[in-house]
Amino acid sequence: MNERRWAERLAIPLGFVLTVAVLAVVFYYPVWSVFSQAVWSDGGPTLAPLLDVLTDPFYTGVAHYLFTDPLAVPGGIATWLQAGMPAVELGLFGFTAYQALLSTVASVALGLPGAYLLARYEFTGRETLRSLTILPFVLPSIMVAVGFVAMFGSQGFLNDVLGLLGLGSIEILYTLEIIVLAHAFYNAPLVTRLVAAAWESVDVRRVETARAMGASRMRAFRDVVLPELLPSLLTAALLTFIFTFMSFPIVLALGGLRLATVEVWIFARVQSLALAEAATLATIETVLSLLLLYVYLRYEDRQSSASSGGTPLARRPFLVGWNTLTDLRRIGLLTYGVVALAVFVGPLLSLVVESVTGPNGAFTTAYYEFLLSRQTATASGTTRPLPAIINSLVFGVGTLLLAMPMGIVVAVVATRDLPGSRLAEAVLTAPLAVSGVVLGIGLLQTLVFGTVLFGHRFTVLGPVAIVLAHAIAAYPFVTRNVAPALGSLDDRLVDAARSLGATRTRVMLDVELPLIGAAVTAGAAFAFAISVGEFDSTVLLASNVDSYTMPVALERYIGNRSLGPSLGPATAMATVLLAITAASFVVIDRMGGRWDL
Amino acid sequence: MRRRRFLQQAGAGVGAATFLAGCNTAPTGDDTLTIATYSSFTGEDTAGAWLKSAFEEEHSDATVEFTTPENGFNQFIQRKQQGAPIGADMYVGLNTGELVRADEQLDEDLFRSFEGTIEGSEGVKESLRIDPDGRVLPYDTGYISLVYDEDEVENPGSFDALLEPEYEDALITQNAQQSDPGRAFLLWSIHEQGPDSYLDYWEGLLDNGVQVISDWEPAYQAYTNEEAPMVVSYSTDQVFYHGPDVDMSRHQVGFLNDQGYANPEAMGVFADTDQSELARQFMEFVLSERAQAEIAVRNVQFPAIEGVTPSEEFDEYALEPPNPVTFTYDELVGNVGTWIDDWAQLVASN
Numbered sequence: 001m002n003e004r005r006w007a008e009r010l011a012i013p014l015g016f017v018l019t020v021a022v023l024a025v026v027f028y029y030p031v032w033s034v035f036s037q038a039v040w041s042d043g044g045p046t047l048a049p050l051l052d053v054l055t056d057p058f059y060t061g062v063a064h065y066l067f068t069d070p071l072a073v074p075g076g077i078a079t080w081l082q083a084g085m086p087a088v089e090l091g092l093f094g095f096t097a098y099q100a101l102l103s104t105v106a107s108v109a110l111g112l113p114g115a116y117l118l119a120r121y122e123f124t125g126r127e128t129l130r131s132l133t134i135l136p137f138v139l140p141s142i143m144v145a146v147g148f149v150a151m152f153g154s155q156g157f158l159n160d161v162l163g164l165l166g167l168g169s170i171e172i173l174y175t176l177e178i179i180v181l182a183h184a185f186y187n188a189p190l191v192t193r194l195v196a197a198a199w200e201s202v203d204v205r206r207v208e209t210a211r212a213m214g215a216s217r218m219r220a221f222r223d224v225v226l227p228e229l230l231p232s233l234l235t236a237a238l239l240t241f242i243f244t245f246m247s248f249p250i251v252l253a254l255g256g257l258r259l260a261t262v263e264v265w266i267f268a269r270v271q272s273l274a275l276a277e278a279a280t281l282a283t284i285e286t287v288l289s290l291l292l293l294y295v296y297l298r299y300e301d302r303q304s305s306a307s308s309g310g311t312p313l314a315r316r317p318f319l320v321g322w323n324t325l326t327d328l329r330r331i332g333l334l335t336y337g338v339v340a341l342a343v344f345v346g347p348l349l350s351l352v353v354e355s356v357t358g359p360n361g362a363f364t365t366a367y368y369e370f371l372l373s374r375q376t377a378t379a380s381g382t383t384r385p386l387p388a389i390i391n392s393l394v395f396g397v398g399t400l401l402l403a404m405p406m407g408i409v410v411a412v413v414a415t416r417d418l419p420g421s422r423l424a425e426a427v428l429t430a431p432l433a434v435s436g437v438v439l440g441i442g443l444l445q446t447l448v449f450g451t452v453l454f455g456h457r458f459t460v461l462g463p464v465a466i467v468l469a470h471a472i473a474a475y476p477f478v479t480r481n482v483a484p485a486l487g488s489l490d491d492r493l494v495d496a497a498r499s500l501g502a503t504r505t506r507v508m509l510d511v512e513l514p515l516i517g518a519a520v521t522a523g524a525a526f527a528f529a530i531s532v533g534e535f536d537s538t539v540l541l542a543s544n545v546d547s548y549t550m551p552v553a554l555e556r557y558i559g560n561r562s563l564g565p566s567l568g569p570a571t572a573m574a575t576v577l578l579a580i581t582a583a584s585f586v587v588i589d590r591m592g593g594r595w596d597l
Numbered sequence: 598m599r600r601r602r603f604l605q606q607a608g609a610g611v612g613a614a615t616f617l618a619g620c621n622t623a624p625t626g627d628d629t630l631t632i633a634t635y636s637s638f639t640g641e642d643t644a645g646a647w648l649k650s651a652f653e654e655e656h657s658d659a660t661v662e663f664t665t666p667e668n669g670f671n672q673f674i675q676r677k678q679q680g681a682p683i684g685a686d687m688y689v690g691l692n693t694g695e696l697v698r699a700d701e702q703l704d705e706d707l708f709r710s711f712e713g714t715i716e717g718s719e720g721v722k723e724s725l726r727i728d729p730d731g732r733v734l735p736y737d738t739g740y741i742s743l744v745y746d747e748d749e750v751e752n753p754g755s756f757d758a759l760l761e762p763e764y765e766d767a768l769i770t771q772n773a774q775q776s777d778p779g780r781a782f783l784l785w786s787i788h789e790q791g792p793d794s795y796l797d798y799w800e801g802l803l804d805n806g807v808q809v810i811s812d813w814e815p816a817y818q819a820y821t822n823e824e825a826p827m828v829v830s831y832s833t834d835q836v837f838y839h840g841p842d843v844d845m846s847r848h849q850v851g852f853l854n855d856q857g858y859a860n861p862e863a864m865g866v867f868a869d870t871d872q873s874e875l876a877r878q879f880m881e882f883v884l885s886e887r888a889q890a891e892i893a894v895r896n897v898q899f900p901a902i903e904g905v906t907p908s909e910e911f912d913e914y915a916l917e918p919p920n921p922v923t924f925t926y927d928e929l930v931g932n933v934g935t936w937i938d939d940w941a942q943l944v945a946s947n
Contacts, residue, residue, distance in 0.1 A: 058942055092945070145815055155823045173824060174808055257772045257809040260945040268774040268941065272934060273671060273702055359821070360842055379646040381639030381663050444668065449681035457681070539667040556636050558814055567818055 008503040015409035019475070023428070026460070027472055030442030031434055035286075038279035049280040059281070061091025093284070096245055096261040099176060103183035103244040104237050110184045110343065111191025111236065113336040118192065119199035121333070123318035130196065131582075131589040133189045134525050136344065138533040138581045140551045141249035142558065143574040146567055147347030148182055148254060149173065150354055157350055158342065179255045183247060185343055187240040191233070193525070194481065197518040198232035199225070201485055204311045231300050231484040238296045239432065239480065242289045246435055267437045275441070282438040289433035294426040297414075300484065301422055348578065355571035367572035370557075385573065388553035389580060392532050395467055395549060396584065399531035400524055402471035407478020407523060412508060414479065415487045425479075432476045440536045443469075448540055461541050469537035474527035481523035485516035521592025525585055532581050550577045628658045630875045633673065633685035636665040644895040645689075651891075652882050659875055670695045673867070674702050686870040687879070689736075691863045693727040694780060697929045708732040708865035715877060717884035720902040724921050725861040733865035736883050737898035740832040740857030740918050741781040742850050743768075749826035752851040756789050759802060759853075766806035769816050770829040773937050776812040777860060782829045783940055784924055784933070785858035792936065796943055803947045832857050833897045835914040850916045857918030861901065 038049050053059050054067040065073055080086070090098060118130050136144070151157050152172055159169040172178045202225050210220040248263035257264075262285050269278035324330050358364035371385045414425040447460035489512060497507045513520055535551045542548065548556070554577065557569040632645075639645035649661040664685055666672040676683050688708075699707045710732050711718075718734055725735040745752060750767055753759050759768060771779025783795075790798040808825065810816040820828035838848045864883065866876040882888055889900040893907035899917065906912060924933075 058946060142815065146818060149815075149819060149822055149824070153819070153822045153824055173819070174810070252811040253815055256811070257774075257941065257944045258803075258947055260941075265945075268772075271671070271775050272937070273674060273698065359838070360844070374641065377641035379639075379641045379643075380649070381636075381643075381645065381665070382641045440668075444672070445675060445679060449676060449679055556640075567814060 005503060008505040011505040012409055012412060012508070015405055016413055019406045019409060020428075022468060023431075023472060026443075026447065026465075026468060027431060027434075027439075030446040031439055032442075033446050034275070034279050034438050034442045035283050036279075037276045038283045041276070049276050050283070053277070053280050053284065057089060057091060059092045061089040061094045063091065063094065092260065092262055092265060095259075096263075099179060099183075099251075099259070099261065100241050100245040100247070102176070102180045103187065103247075104241045106180050106184040107187040107240045107244075108191055108233070108237055110340070111188035112195060112233070113333065114188070114192035114340065115195035115199060117318075117333050117336070118196045120313065120315055121318040122315035126315075127589060128586055130193075131525070131585040133192050134529050134585055135348070135578065135582055136186050136189055137526070137529040138551075138577065139348075139574065140533065140535060140554060141253050143351060143554065143570065144182060144185065144250065144347060145253035146354060146571060146574075147351040148178060148185075150350035151342075151346040152178060152181070157346065174254070174256045174258070176255075176259060179247075179251055179259060181343065182250045182254050183240075183244045185347065186250070187236075187243060188343075190239060191236040193522045194232040194236040195229055197481065197522045198229050198484065200312045200518045201488070201516060202228050202313055204313045207313065228488060231488070234296065234299070235480050235484055238292065242292065242433055245289060246285060246433075248437065263435055263437060266435055270437055270441055278441070279438065282435040286430075286434050286438075290426055290430065293429055293433055294422065297422045297425055297429075300487070351571055352575050352578070355568065355575045358568075359566065364568075367566075367568040370569045371572055371576070383548060383553045383556045385553060385576065388548050388550045388573075389576070391463075391547060392549040392551075392577075393580070393584070395463070395470055395538075396528045396531040398467035399470040399474050400527050400588075402467065403474040403478055403527040403530075404520075404524060406471060407475040407527070408482055408508070408513070408520070410475065411479045411483040411486050412504075414483050425483075429476045429479065431472055432480075436536055440540060443537055443540050463547060465541045466538055466547065467531075469541055470531040470534050471527075473534060473537070474530040477526035477530060478520075478523035481519045481526065482516065485519035486512060489515060517592065521589060524592055525588050528584060528588060529581070532577075532584075550580070628656075628872075628875060629660045629662055630687070630872055630879055631662050631664055631685045632687055632689055632879075633664050633666065633670075634689040635669055638690055638896075639663040639665060642895070644892045647891050647895060648883065648888065651888065652879060655882065656875075656878065659878075661879070670699070673707060674699050677703055677705065677707050683867050683869045685867060686872045687864060687866045687876045689862075689864040689883075691733055691865060692777065692860060693863075693924065693926055693929055694933050696728060696733060696863070696865075697926060697933055700930070701934070706732065706868050709868040709870070709873065711866065711877065711880070715884070716881045717902065718880075720884070720904070722901060722903050724859060724923065725901050727861055727863060727923075727926055728865075729926055733863040734880060734884070735861035735863045735901040736889070737892055737896055737901050738859050738861040739778075739898050740859055740916075740921060741778050741785060741829065742832040742852050742857045742916075742918065743827050744820070744830040744834045745827040745849050745851050746823075746847045747849045748846050752849065753827075753853065754851070755854050756786060756798070759807075760798075760805055762805075764805060764827070767825055768802070768806075768827045768829070769808045769810055769819055769825045771813055771816050772809055772811050772941075774941050776816075778813050778829050778831065779809070779816075780937065781858045781860045783937065784929075785853075785856070785922065787936055788858070788922055788924060789854060789856075792932065795936075796939060799940060799943060800947075803944065809944050827851070831897075832918060833899075833915045835916070836897050836911060839914050852918045855919045856922045857920075859921045859923040861923070862896075862898065 039045055039047075041048070051067065055064050057064045060067070065076060080088070114133065118126060118133075149156065152170075153159070154169065154171055154173065162169055172181070207220050207224050210224050211217070215223065246263050247261060248267060251259060251261050251264050252267070262281055266278045266281050266285070269275070269281065318324070318330065318333070320327070320330075355367055356363055356365065358366065374382055375384050375386055377384070410425070410428050414421060414428075447465070450457040450459040493511055493515075494507050497511050498504070502510070532549070533551060534549075535555065538547070538549050539552055550573065554570050554573040557573055558567060634645060637643065645663055649663070652661055653659055670688060670691060673683060673685070673688060710730060711734075715734060721735060725738055727733070727735060743753070750764065753764055758764065770782050773780040773783040786798060787795040808819070810819060813830070816828055817830060819825065832850050832852070834850055835845070835848050839845065864880060866873055866880070870876060883892070884902060886902065886905055889902045889905040890907045892898070893900045893905070894911055897915075899915065900907060
């Protein structure tokens with residue numbers, strides 16, 4: 001009994017130390033190996049690469065005057081104001097931030113009504129729908145691009161429908177609009193999941209108390225519900241901004257070079273092995289992201305609301321006969337449903353349709369037969385679908401088992417009021433704020449090429465390395481889901497349990513986590529999704545040719561030309577990926593729901 | 598034919614790991630030849646799979662193994678730079694620009710020289726000999742051309758015609774920073790317009806609505822979905838698409854200025870290998886007439902050796918440009934990086 005208490009006492013500090021140790025070896029070290037090239041050259045520190053970028057109008061636009069001629073800036077602004085504020089050159093960084101801002105607004109606009117619908121209304125299939133909201137997260141961007149072209153292209157499904165309705169046609173492919181839309185496709189689910197989880201944690205008794213004391217419904221919403229939603233909404237908006245600021249594959253696939261972002265440029269610099277310039281761009285990008293993260297965490301810290309979990313708000317039935325069509329809110333939500341159908345279901349469905357459509361437009365099962373033939377092929381180097389599915393699921397479950405404790409431990413530590421704990425959390429959340437391209441190159445030159453220690457060259461590869469890599473990418477999502485919910489719990493609950501003799505770990509397991517079950521389950525779904533969708537470190541750290549996952553297999557089928565230059569086999573694999581992950585999310589939510597009780 | 602993936606660095610991956618292996622093992626076994634290449638060169642029905650079994654049949658002691666690193670040839674430049682083990686004996690699937698990059702980045706030679714000792718290398722087409730030092734040998738080539746829909750546009754026939762209003766919003770090309778055909782098309786335009794005026798030419802193309810898409814697959818997909826009536830692609834397009842129920846009007850190959858830009862694929866033996874004799878035998882095998890015909894059909898590329906006829910079907914549908922052009926190694930050294938950077942900045946700021 002005593003030993004068990006010791007184990008419980010040590011669990012949180014030990015988990016924290018282990019998390020930091022893993023981060024140090026496989027995140028900070030590889031990333032530093034790249035970043036150091038931006039500030040270190042020929043054995044000494046240097047500012048030259050940084051200044052080269054900051055003073056280049058191509059990168060910083062009109063802001064380059066801040067670095068080339070700072071004294072003239074006030075005069076320049078005055079002249080600009082007098083001229084009636086004409087459009088200015090944004091530069092690569094400015095344009096990247098601009099499109100991220102638009103994408104964030106679009107994601108919130110598209111995600112928030114979904115959270116409202118899922119949290120406040122009851123209808124058949126609600127839980128399944130909630131499970132599936134995360135699906136866009138696992139789709140490789142090239143498949144999203146295929147779906148978007150088929151849905152929103154000039155000959156796409158949407159234009160067919162608009163044509164039938166006599167509404168003309170839209171041309172949005174390779175424009176800023178479609179990038180923003182695709183970013184919303186990826187990130188609106190983040191808003192929906194995070195906000196819905198917070199909404200479901202609002203205690204009905206506090207709303208009822210407010211109402212009993214004479215507050216109007218509006219007033220009760222503003223004073224009781226909104227303060228509890230705001231942290232999760234801001235978390236989602238901030239994450240969306242950071243992700244879309246660092247967005248790369250979507251911009252590459254749907255925007256073309258004319259709409260290049262910073263991360264696209266970093267990728268191109270890495271391709272031509274101009275690593276110092278790539279590192280400099282990535283350093284600036286990461287500093288901006290981390291600053292934003294830090295400012296947000298400071299804000300979140302000041303949000304003090306006391307909730308004790310308790311009974312969630314009751315859901316209203318969505319369908320109320322003919323009255324459904326007379327209630328303004330329900331009509332609004334139905335309209336939202338149509339838009340959501342076009343944005344989320346449209347591209348996915350188009351992808352599935354592509355997988356059974358031959359080059360001449362007729363129905364074909366050739367692409368699925370191709371998958372079957374790969375499964376039975378004997379040539380070495382053949383990518384088979386079944387091992388890809390199994391690897392994906394094994395890595396996904398492994399990631400889940402590892403990222404959950406990591407994320408929760410960090411959340412528990414982060415919600416304590418210690419000096420510098422915001423800064424610590426920002427540093428621990430850094431995996432969200434570092435360029436994926438840079439991390440890839442860092443992993444390559446440290447873990448894959450190996451590091452010489454004591455005269456031996458050590459490499460770090462294989463399935464265990466892949467799972468650890470996935471877990472590090474995934475745990476910040478668990479933390480960002482759990483921390484706001486944990487922070488809003490009433491401290492007195494913890495104090496009471498502790499004064500009755502429970503260890504900190506016991507309190508966490510028996511009191512806190514059950515009260516924030518929705519947030520924990522949302523975190524689990526994200527962890528699984530991140531693992532299944534992960535591509536970069538999977539291919540880098542695979543020690544043999546058989547460690548491929550579903551996205552890797554899909555990507556290899558794109559380059560396979562035995563059916564001609566066709567994306568068909570890849571769309572078939574994408575459909576398999578969708579079906580299997582969809583089923584997994586439903587299972588995760590059901591299991592989370594059981595534990596929730 | 599290589600259509601490089603553009604997702605190779607995609608996604609926000611994060612690394613963690615345990616120490617599994619000690620020393621990074623170099624190829625083991627006396628007669629194992631480890632060949633690094635791109636992933637679509639290997640697997641069922643590929644040129645790689647055929648080469649492996651046919652070569653092993655001829656050399657009963659030898660085993661061929663393929664390794665396909667995700668960041669391709671760059672990985673070996675970086676390994677050499679950092680003094681890490683190369684981990685392969687030879688590389689198959691190299692283009693001129695990559696050889697130039699390796700030489701610009703490295704002080705030592707990544708590849709060893711074989712001039713004169715490779716049987717069959719004298720038959721390599723003159724226009725495809727990309728390496729003046731004879732380290733790498735081409736084994737096949739593609740020709741970059743336009744593919745267009747004859748129901749919608751006429752063959753423009755020249756670079757200048759692409760600036761005409763007739764071809765407004767009509768052309769899809771690829772990003773020269775990461776796509777092989779995209780880079781070849783850019784280099785071709787520099788070849789024709791000259792290094793001093795190609796940026797003006799491209800400004801005209803951009804004003805006329807050219808789309809620069811990341812890579813060949815999405816570009817061709819967009820073309821298939823009728824986003825535009827012309828796409829930069831390969832002159833072997835009809836080899837894939839001919840057939841009784843295929844509408845060939847959308848698979849017309851258009852050469853510009855009666856030219857196509859040759860994009861040869863080459864192979865070379867790493868300087869650090871201890872299998873140079875086996876590697877030499879493999880190169881000779883690849884250049885043999887039988888292998889040249891097989892590679893051409895399976896890779897849908899033209900043979901590098903003069904006078905090889907892959908198959909009747911290939912002959913009928915693979916179109917060779919009247920005047921193949923390409924930049925030589927010496928013309929690219931010191932230039933290709935700047936050309937592409939300047940071009941990319943122009944496109945991105947437009």
